[in-house]
Amino acid sequence: MGLTPTTRGVYAIAPTPFDESGEVDHASIETLVEFYRRSGVDGITVLGLLGEVAKLTDQESREVVRRFVSTAGDLPVVVGVSAPGFRQMAGLSDDAMAAGAAGAMIAPAATLSTDEQITQYFANACSAVGASTPVVVQDFPLNSGVRISTTVLARIFSDNDNAVVLKHEDWPGLDKITALRNLIDSGGMPQVSILTGFGGAFLDCEMRRGASGAMTGYAFPELLVEVVGRGLAGEFDAMQEAFDAHLPYLRYEQQPGIGLAARKYVLHRRGAIASAAQRVPTVALSEQSRAEVDHLIARLMPSA
Amino acid sequence: MGLTPTTRGVYAIAPTPFDESGEVDHASIETLVEFYRRSGVDGITVLGLLGEVAKLTDQESREVVRRFVSTAGDLPVVVGVSAPGFRQMAGLSDDAMAAGAAGAMIAPAATLSTDEQITQYFANACSAVGASTPVVVQDFPLNSGVRISTTVLARIFSDNDNAVVLKHEDWPGLDKITALRNLIDSGGMPQVSILTGFGGAFLDCEMRRGASGAMTGYAFPELLVEVVGRGLAGEFDAMQEAFDAHLPYLRYEQQPGIGLAARKYVLHRRGAIASAAQRVPTVALSEQSRAEVDHLIARLMPSA
């Protein structure tokens, strides 16, 4: 059930549910997992960068992981384990894998810049979590401040056998998918699963470029499932039609800060979580923004 | 014909046309202006941040401005005059206004951070270009690295009589429009024209929030004209429909770097400029990207 270089499909990035008092809402983890399962996703990713993971204590993080994994059952759960020190990273990863997680996702430290620094960092990180832990390499420069070239990605995946998935969210990043696919096809790097993020904002193009699927947190995961499914099947016209209908709201959710507030609001409206609450400090959804979201999603959930 | 606090409509941000050898293509300035005129815009902005202005010599910048202004005739031309020194800023602005420009656009220096620094900078800049020069304050944090609060904007527009237009491109930035409109309505700051940018990516929401129009460079300015026109008329449903049809490609053009390449490619395909060439160093449009653009715009120009 662990991630492999041939992993395909949709991994929904789950927010961490809180109740109004700011406590982790474990009951909502159950409803959220059920929501994702019904939407048809192939897996769930928890403790992602946008999952308010930095606001959890170490203990809470582990409890959240265990609850997601135990609830998800046969649905694979990937765990974000990025940390300033490799010791913490390994500690969380070991705990998650022991609980039954499918892999560990690692973003580069913000202090990295040269190719050698980045390559060395992932070598150390992949070693720290252990050879039997499948690793997702997160490439999200707008957030991390670290730009990873195609050459460096090829080296990371060649050097570390347990690095099997790329969470691709460079912007612009479409040519990077093509370059990686060409490298893989020509034997320049091993097979690797390319799951795209960035809120799904370019998922249509990404599937045409050869992405293996999506790993992102859009509040309508069934749309991701449809787009990725049709994309993998080569049904590009139907894929584009489905995608385009969602783009006006999908774009809205992709705004930094307020995007997470909108996403939690919609997940709450859809019954997936009991409260849209975030832990402070946070970006609130204004009354006007809520109305905007309601308007933009009205067409996407006509029966609501 | 100069900009005023009640300016409304669409100001197309024009790229600088070059020929294949890298020379400024003055003939294409003429066809480009004609293209904009036919699309129904209310004005043109030249030497914007994305107009490759940094790659022009001082002399070339002035010649580009004069050619645009003389060609545009009664169509107002706004000129980007941002510069590290106020002396250069004033020099270019004076030259542009003498040639008949409608106003000067100024972005904050990247070194600014505190409220006082930003406020003082715009006071000095508004003074440098002269009291009779209408000023567009450019608020584009993703590009400038400078975040300007609503309070500071209110102070800038209150303190400087010639500051009359806000080029709004904060991200997220919708609540900022609402906050500014509330301040204006309650007398907390003077009337000001709010023209939104950011590639038009949120123009639908911006018009509902009270924007005065758009100032951006999308390669289908007629779409901006329709969206702004319907938005100002309160025809929001028709506005949304027009906007949504363009969003898949509009989003594509909004990518950093490659977006300008795509935009010039489309303007060239549409006959507005003789060549899509940029000055080096540049981001090229790959074969796959060109195909992607062709696909995304096919529905937007069915007769092509």
Place this chain on the structure above:
Amino acid sequence: MGLTPTTRGVYAIAPTPFDESGEVDHASIETLVEFYRRSGVDGITVLGLLGEVAKLTDQESREVVRRFVSTAGDLPVVVGVSAPGFRQMAGLSDDAMAAGAAGAMIAPAATLSTDEQITQYFANACSAVGASTPVVVQDFPLNSGVRISTTVLARIFSDNDNAVVLKHEDWPGLDKITALRNLIDSGGMPQVSILTGFGGAFLDCEMRRGASGAMTGYAFPELLVEVVGRGLAGEFDAMQEAFDAHLPYLRYEQQPGIGLAARKYVLHRRGAIASAAQRVPTVALSEQSRAEVDHLIARLMPSA
């Protein structure tokens, strides 16, 4: 024993001692505290930005604090409690104060930029740690990326009664001390203790400008004690002479990354900690750098 607006003297920023296997070395906490006590400092600050605090688990952080506080006895211990969420911040602060700490040090979150955001952040943070917890406001833009104006500092210290100390490490920052002193003298803001950091690189000038003392981690705290003591006594010539003799090495320790490695190396050589080990990932001290340090400190410890 808690921090107050009239706190003066030297607060040594303590590194976190680790053994060669990467475990927190609690025995070295004892020798380190003894070392600081002998050097004549007025207090100790733990879990500072350079204290590898980000590489500690929540549990380890609390244990480190308790060990320092219990060992320090009547020597005040200030605790760095900066955290992405106010809940964690309050949790660590509450635990530290209950153990007997003298105050909590808080740096602004990297996402802040406008005056209002910064002011609001410190209002929330000062409230989160509780009115009875003395707060040190850390102003270190080179590290945090957040530039806090004198006006904003005045507001923070005026609005929050428990904000009593400024850890000043802006660069350049000398005029800021003068501006704050002028504001305090003219009643524009309440009395506040200004303890300077930045490795002590400008401590001579800072004392002339009216600093209350130093809060930094230089490996020769007795020099800080002498400089601050003479500075507070107005013995500026003797102060300068003492300072100048240390500047060649002091400058060396102030280098980012490698500075901490040098500091731990010297503290180890001086018998203050059992090992210079850091937790991975880290910046190592090359053979040449060690020789350089040995050379630069030779004159400072002639008997060694």
Place this chain on the structure above:
Amino acid sequence: MGLTPTTRGVYAIAPTPFDESGEVDHASIETLVEFYRRSGVDGITVLGLLGEVAKLTDQESREVVRRFVSTAGDLPVVVGVSAPGFRQMAGLSDDAMAAGAAGAMIAPAATLSTDEQITQYFANACSAVGASTPVVVQDFPLNSGVRISTTVLARIFSDNDNAVVLKHEDWPGLDKITALRNLIDSGGMPQVSILTGFGGAFLDCEMRRGASGAMTGYAFPELLVEVVGRGLAGEFDAMQEAFDAHLPYLRYEQQPGIGLAARKYVLHRRGAIASAAQRVPTVALSEQSRAEVDHLIARLMPSA
């Protein structure tokens, strides 16, 4: 007289002199060159990053270069030609070399990050200025935001025959000098001159590490001449003594922004330029700062 891989000694980075009205002060260029000549430097660098070059028009830049070159006579003059476009870069470089300059200095564009981007940029830049123009590669990450690894530097100097000097100002950067020297000695890269900058703040250590000299703008260039001379002669103790005496003020001048104001103030006090004026916007030297500078340099110019 052009720069070569065996260039050694001190290249003084000259500020651009302005008169009180903000005009370039060509008469002061003459006195400044004479000042540098008397101080014993081996060359002068103009239009450096701190030379307010961004506030000059293209025309002024060329006039400044020509005046420096014609005044300097047999003293080599290096010209900063960094520019957003290669066309401008080549234009200024061609003009400078035709006037008799000794080389062109190029900093990386702020948009670069990966090894390939940096390598490609310098290949294009070295080509743009022409094979017969000696190039100084400027490595100043704190200012440019671009971190260049030793590996990439080796590639740049190996790939481009006209790249002959490294202006080294990484921080920390001492191990980089050692690494480059080792690479050169082992045949891993060609011979290259390493002239260090960063205000001279680590010049003592840099000379011991194998630097070829200094290229920086300290207001007492005779100190740089003595330190580099003694360092190249292996008289390290005398070198250190000379250096240490200047460090308290040298450190002061190395502050961002205000450092240039201090430097111009001292150069003015020493009679090298007629006015300390900068072009707006600028960082002013407060009354307290002036007093501080006076105090710190009193010991360095006892007869003053």
